Amino acid sequence: MLQFHPIQLEDKKWIDPLLAASDNMGGSYSFANNLAWQRLGNSEVCSWGGFYLNKQKTAERISFLFPAGKGDLAAVLRTLMDYANLRGRPLILFGASAQAAAFVQQQFPGRFSVTADRDDFDYIYRLEDLRTLAGRKYHQKRNHLKKFQAYPFTYAPLTEADYEDCIRLSAECYLQKNGIAEYTGQVEQLAIHTFFMNFRALGLMGGTLRVDGKLVAFTVGERINSNTLCVHIEKGDIAYEGVYPAINYYFVNHVEDPAIAFVNREEDMGLPGLRKSKLSYHPVMLLEKYQLVQTDFQKEGKSL
Secondary structure, eight states, rough: OOOOOOOGGGGGGHHHHHHHHHTOOGGOOOOHHHHHTTGTOOOOOOOOEEEEEEHHHHHHEEEEEEEESSHHHHHHHHHHHHHHHHHHHEEEEEEEOHHHHHHHHHSSSSEEEEEEGGGGGGEEHHHHHHHHHOOOHHHHHHHHHHHHSSSEEEEOOOOOGGGHHHHHHHHHHHHHHTTTTHHHHHHHHHHHHHHHTTTTTTEEEEEEEEETTTTEEEEEEEOOOOSSEEEEEEETTSSSSSSSHOOOOOOOTTTTTOOOEEEOOOOOOTTHHHHHHTTTOOOSEEEOOOOEEEESSSSSSOOO
């Protein structure tokens, strides 16, 4: 019987090995992200059959992050199907890779629809590209960087002494909205607080930019698999021209882990401005994610 519970910091010790077994470079497979953003989907977690299960629930639907781990995946999917169906809902899986979607179609032919979720695609870049900004395609980025470099700035790794200033800056950015829905923006603020309250325990790293001692940008990320750095949060004061290219540039240039070859700057949430910005850094790939919905379910079960 699946026993779901709200994710807690203490769950990291059993969740991390299961995520590592999948070696997924997607931001959805970060323990830190799952912990910090749990309010967005009322998510709960459990372990079953050697897999990490993350359930999200609303009044209309119940859905699951595609399971991460090693073992009999088909059996785990059947268990999830029974769980959802007994509660009067079809099984819905989200965040599935193309390979995962193909596996489901092979194991359960004709039983699931598959839809690409473009707004949830992660943007993956070569670390070296972001470090050097070499070539004509990065000419504009280099120009923006030079404009910021005209300020009397300092870059430093993010430490506990910066937390209060970072939270203050993130609140100022939230008030600007930038197209983010009200509730999502509120949850993001709670996520940022979670990152800082558990910064060391979550194994996070970050960087700050200050001009004349004033914090004007910060970023938070972590290594999420064998070769990928994931940037979870990036905030800047747009009164300083070039501040976003600058915090990105200096952060990746201070990454010391030799195993990191790629940078995941996560999804654009369907926001046109964010999509344009992420594409302007010329990703080496878009990490596709699919939603799979059980199509042969007939409602006969209990309420959610």
